[in-house]
Amino acid sequence: MDRRIKKNQSAIMNALMQLIAEKEFEKITINDIAERADVNRGTVYSHYADKYDLLDKCIEAQLAHLMECCYSPETTGPFPSKITLLRTVKEIENNAPLFQSLLSIKDVSSFRVHLSKMIHMQIVEQMNEHKISLDDLGKSIFAQFMSSAIVGVIEWWFTPSMTCSAEELTERLWSILEVNWMTLLSPQA
Amino acid sequence: MDRRIKKNQSAIMNALMQLIAEKEFEKITINDIAERADVNRGTVYSHYADKYDLLDKCIEAQLAHLMECCYSPETTGPFPSKITLLRTVKEIENNAPLFQSLLSIKDVSSFRVHLSKMIHMQIVEQMNEHKISLDDLGKSIFAQFMSSAIVGVIEWWFTPSMTCSAEELTERLWSILEVNWMTLLSPQA
DNA sequence: CCGGTTTTGTCGGTTTTTCAACAAACGATA
DNA sequence: TATCGTTTGTTGAAAAACCGACAAAACCGG
Incomplete structure (x- = not known):
């Protein structure tokens, strides 16, 4: 798998993990996630359909x-x-x-x-x-x-x-x- | 500055720093650096002319x-x-x-x-x-x-x-x- | 309930990175 | 010296990420 994908996916997932440990899931926006992951917002959407999809993948991982x-x-x-x-x-x-x-x-x-x-x-x-x-x-x-x-x-x-x-x-x-x-x-x- | 540039440059520099603390500078190859930074070898060349240029930037930083x-x-x-x-x-x-x-x-x-x-x-x-x-x-x-x-x-x-x-x-x-x-x-x- | 703000999801054009391949230079070993 | 393996630096095409902009939806305070 392409380096960039691997790195960004892990950055995004880690970002959500961190945020989840900090505040309520519903209060977390895609912006928060992208910001924390230091990634463009569009990049998040290119890998995951939405917050919930991302959460699912995170849980699995x-x-x-x-x-x-x-x-x-x-x-x-x-x-x-x-x-x-x-x-x-x-x-x-x-x-x-x-x-x-x-x-x-x-x-x-x-x-x-x-x-x-x-x-x-x-x-x-x-x-x-x-x-x-x-x-x-x-x-x-x-x-x-x-x-x-x-x-x-x-x-x-x-x-x-x-x-x-x-x-x-x-x-x-x-x-x-x-x-x-x-x-x-x-x-x- | 583009996110990618910032992230990759810092990854590359950190990689060299680590390697320098581990082994002799002359023994370090561009491959080592790219590998450690988890970056394509070409990316290193796109930012730095060679090992020595990179070293210089590292020292300055x-x-x-x-x-x-x-x-x-x-x-x-x-x-x-x-x-x-x-x-x-x-x-x-x-x-x-x-x-x-x-x-x-x-x-x-x-x-x-x-x-x-x-x-x-x-x-x-x-x-x-x-x-x-x-x-x-x-x-x-x-x-x-x-x-x-x-x-x-x-x-x-x-x-x-x-x-x-x-x-x-x-x-x-x-x-x-x-x-x-x-x-x-x-x-x- | 309305109006302003934020968030969402998508898009297109641009830049960067990736990967694989290449020839040239180098280093060690037989 | 010839040869094999490695390192170097460069290239081109493809993939990914960037950014900014957009309309639609959702949210919130007055």
Whole structure:
């Protein structure tokens, strides 16, 4: 891909990320974005249909990045470990204001949906790798159950009193996940 | 100025700065620079005749930056103060590897010459602001004397054993400068 | 509800950058 | 010395970004 495209797209996306962490999405104008990205306004339109399209691409990229940096090659084993979970939670913590803002955007096919879908997919994938005695419907329901739950916990984590440390959250969450996964693996489930 | 020009020029200059702090100037190729700047090789040539031209512009920019950030508006008084000197020395210290490399480039109309000229000009300017009982020749010689001395001290500061702290250097240097300046101000000099 | 201001999305002409290719000069190695 | 690989500096055509201007839409205060 052309250097200019790559650079400008990343500049534009970063600009929106920054702005989102600063003020309400609806208050952000294309001008703000172009200005922050140090790019002509027309350039924004040449890559994205509008604010919402850009937001979508940003969310996708952000989630891809999250996956990349948390589930990268050196993940020990095919199985999501506690350490991986901690790494993920910490990464979310590090970008707390951004994630919080993304989660609070309503008008758009929301970040929560994207996040949930991604987790859903991950879970289905995991289930397919380990032979689970469950039909497709069962897998889908289980995945939906788990992904909703996890996203819910993350959302809760960001509510006013984010009293819980990343380590503590990981600990508690892991113990719940472990139970679910184990009962799933045992054939008599 | 066109956004693209500004951005690419600064990317190219920064690239050279980085590389200079890393390896010998003569070993640096235009390719290295373009690559580091994430810019097409042709773009480098469109702005600079060659390596040496680029280096020259870099030096100028670097010195302009040094002036900018050390002698900016809030400089207390028209007279270079001890605090200003300390700020300058610290700024040099912060970019030690870069300055060291710049000082060690020989083949080109060297950094030392640029630096010396700049200081020379500053001193002449200062002398003109305070009415000094000295003819132009006297001023030139004094400025040359001082600028050479100062540059020499800076060079010395970077020799293998940079044992002296920025604060200490400032302290010692200031006491010397003070004497010179004072004797210059007193009419019987 | 109106009038002024801001934002949006689009357009066309111009400038810059990109990319790939080139010949010439250089440097090292056999 | 001949040769291979690299670096240099230049070119031309294509792609992208720039800028300024535009009408339409949306927003806001009186």
